[in-house]
Amino acid sequence: MATQAIVTSDGARRRRRDSPPPDFTPRTGPWLSTARRRNLTGWGFLLPAALLITLFSFVPMIQAFVLALQTGRGARLGWAEPLWMNFERLLHDEIFKLTMFNTVFYLVIQVPIMLILAMVLANLLNDPKLRFKAAWRTMIFLPCAVSLVSYSLVFRTMFATDGLVNDALMGIGLMQEPLNWLGEPWTARFVIIIGLLWRWTGYNMIFFLAALQNIDPSSLEAARIDGAGSFKTFWYVTMPQLRPMIVLTGILSINGTLQLFDESWALTKGGPAYTSMSMSHYLYELAFLKNPNVGYASAISYVILILVAVLAFIQMRAGDRRD
Template structure:
């Protein structure tokens, strides 16, 4: 009897220690979930709730059902902003993914000297202040004939462009700004992917007689697939949420012109300039579905990348 009582007390003591460890673990991770609930989950749920309300931010709310969605979808400016978002996203995002892989290959060459210097240099635009970016590109793409961009066009015999006022001039300037700012981010990810590939694979392929091109197609690109999928996903989401670059480039007139108004700029204008939080929230919900659809398309398009025939 005494031994059985001692074993029971040991079990209770063990369970109590286990519960204490479990409680302490939950307490350690609780701050993250509390902060996420306050600044992440609650605003998202409240935005979905506002999508069905008419509210100016001060007065009482009025339930309007799906009216906000119809107002947004029937607004030509919304479709113009969506068109601008897609065009600028393609012009600024697709080239940086391709060029990022090429630069990563160059930075990974064994005979390249000053590798750390070039890696830091290519990553600098990503950590550069947006104020500095605005100053740089306002000078590069000034409407004056003496600006650097117009000077380069003049060298090739083209007429000067009013970059801040013309339809395509604005889109090209913002796309170049997006490309310049994010090329280093994707390059570093691809470089990390290249360095994670074992040299044994290349040595075995060389012994088997595989050429450099065959090694690129059958070893490098399939092994880079997770990194490519990651950058394509992040770039797609970032392109659809484009806000800072066009706002900075166009300045105070960004929300009164439609040459480069994006979807996020459209909902920002509705919320904080027109005090129409209902339509702004409806736009946010529509944008969420657009991001989900585009992400699903990207996932399906890249799911077979690097997969052998007959492989499930």
């Protein structure tokens, strides 16, 4: 049993057995303090992820910039003269200008429509009176989980000259003769936009649905008690609380559209004559097909990076309205 020293009247020191033991915990030095140990533990957890991100993200970015300053074919690369020759070439490349126009066209048309549709669907599926909500959510979300090859084959079959779309439009009298959807520049672009909407609207709907379910119902009820209608309640109460999610989905959608490759490659093959090709698709052809030129392709990749960074910065600044 533990003892403790007590002092008697004559000054003698005795030990009492029922007292708790004194604290003999050794004091740690400043290099092993609690704060320092926690700091080192945090860095220990972060270091592997930081090393992997550096190895697989930042190192390739630096290598791509070095490649953008070089010219040549295959492994026979040399420094460009002048070093910015590949970037200067972009200003005179009509195909690159066309692919940039196509990508911006997809961005301007598809992203707003997709986000508005996703928000409308999320509000409809958030209605507590709606029956079979799980089934509706699954059906709307399912397209983004479908294989790209499968859905591209279905779309190419539907929009073929003798496909379902032409048959349906002629059947209801909107067309007199079949239209070559994939063989005309503007219709091929709209086929890609329809494919993007079909594939990614449900994906963004899930984000909005999660944000709507986190809104306090009392704020909506207070707006209704004050006499606000459905539209005003949504616009003045729901929308401000959805702003962070709108910024997030907007940044993800813009970044994904600027890096668009799948639909351009699988649906239209970039045709006819590059009129539906995206910048990433053109980069792929320059780097791996048709007499590969990795230096010029790396210059295009940095243009895409700059566009993504600038638009993401603008969106974050526009959406960050803190009270």
